Amino acid sequence: MTWTEGRISRRPATKRIKKPEEGLPYPVWAAAREKGTWERMSLTNEDPTTKDISNRFRDLAQPHLRPQHNEVARRAEFTYLRLARVVSHQHAHRVYYVIPTAAAPYVLTLPSQQRIWQIAAAALGAVAALTCLLWLLV
Numbered sequence: 001m002t003w004t005e006g007r008i009s010r011r012p013a014t015k016r017i018k019k020p021e022e023g024l025p026y027p028v029w030a031a032a033r034e035k036g037t038w039e040r041m042s043l044t045n046e047d048p049t050t051k052d053i054s055n056r057f058r059d060l061a062q063p064h065l066r067p068q069h070n071e072v073a074r075r076a077e078f079t080y081l082r083l084a085r086v087v088s089h090q091h092a093h094r095v096y097y098v099i100p101t102a103a104a105p106y107v108l109t110l111p112s113q114q115r116i117w118q119i120a121a122a123a124l125g126a127v128a129a130l131t132c133l134l135w136l137l138v
Contacts, residue, residue: 017064028097031108032081036099041078087112 024032043065057080067074084098093115097108111119 015064025110027110028083028099028108031097031106032083032099035101035106036081036083037102038079038081041080042075043078044073044075093118 065074065076086096093112095110095112099106
């Protein structure tokens with residue numbers, strides 16, 4: 001009698017992908033991470049991407065779903081959050097970010113890029129005026 005036993009085990013290789021790497025101001029990202037209602041999606045290389053995701057997200061995800069050499073199977077877990085960036089003509093110096101939460105949408109208001117430049121120019125002007133005034137007094 002011959003007894004043959006063997007075990008084949010494969011440890012899955014995991015890779016974290018963060019897309020996009022940039023694009024949101026840090027206060028928005030922090031509020032989204034803390035308060036946002038994130039959705040999960042699990043896809044394999046044989047599943048078609050669902051219709052409810054945007055084309056941009058599909059284009060980012062598709063290359064990571066292609067099977068690699070000697071790969072048995074592939075599964076990708078995605079967490080995503082849809083948020084809105086709103087600029088109103090009545091308040092052109094503000095940018096509103098709407099983040100979905102479990103209870104109600106959370107709105108975060110930040111100054112626009114133009115307003116940030118205006119504040120920086122005003123601060124630089126104040127420092128220059130103070131420097132000139134100190135220079136004249138000395």
